[in-house]
Ligand SMILES: Nc1ncnc2c1ncn2[C@@H]1O[C@H](COP(=O)(O)OP(=O)(O)O)[C@@H](O)[C@H]1O
């Protein structure tokens with residue numbers, strides 16, 4: 001069994017001659033919760049989008065469980081950054097979650113009874129059963145984030161990739177999202193999360209990748225949280241801050 005959920009070799013992304021991501025090579029472990037960490041503008045979203053083929057990299061080879069994305073697309077669920085979603089779109093919670101059951105190869109088929117059960121299970125897991133008929137714009141930030149997590153659950157993917165799922169989200173929703181992710185991890189699924197808040201890294205992640213427009217470091221959370229490593233990614237102001245607080 002392949003023990004990396006994502007393998008990236010020499011991934012480079014330029015936006016109009018400007019380098020957003022410089023030659024990143026990294027392997028993300030399968031069966032763990034990995035955090036992609038870095039300050040704003042450090043290329044975290046770009047990294048996810050390039051890995052998933054949403055933006056075209058200048059160079060790079062990406063493998064999912066050792067395969068090309070096209071071969072395993074159904075196994076990969078992507079939850080975009082909340083601010084990139086059009087929340088005015090007239091679609092209900094249920095509709096969004098049911099998209100997790102759409103198979104692009106048989107999109108014309110109606111949802112089967114088995115699918116209905118999976119959709120309701122996913123809604124229940126994130127405590128949104130009661131709100132399933134509500135328009136997605138009529139939800140709090142935390143509820144909106146849970147809708148997209150439920151869609152990923154309904155897809156029954158082996159790998160769930162989320163971009164800043166804890167931003168603009170109430171503490172109760174943060175806890176519930178984290179619990180769901182930990183349960184999935186304990187079932188053997190792989191989770192990759194883009195995150196910028198260093199103070200919660202130790203609680204959330206098993207493995208950490210530090211980005212600052214290039215790879216700064218990657219490793220188990222305990223090793224990675226050393227001040228020297230963090231200072232390299234975030235600059236010395238943060239190192240100063242964290243030592244003055246302790
Ligand atoms: N579509 C785009 N066109 C041009 N520049 C972009 C685009 N998307 C991101 N950038 C730039 O690339 C850099 C990395 O952005 P991004 O990946 O969104 O960082 P992060 O998610 O870490 O905040 C930033 O300087 C940003 O301004």
Ligand SMILES: [Mg+2]
Pocket residue numbers: 044045046081
């Ligand atoms: Mg981002």
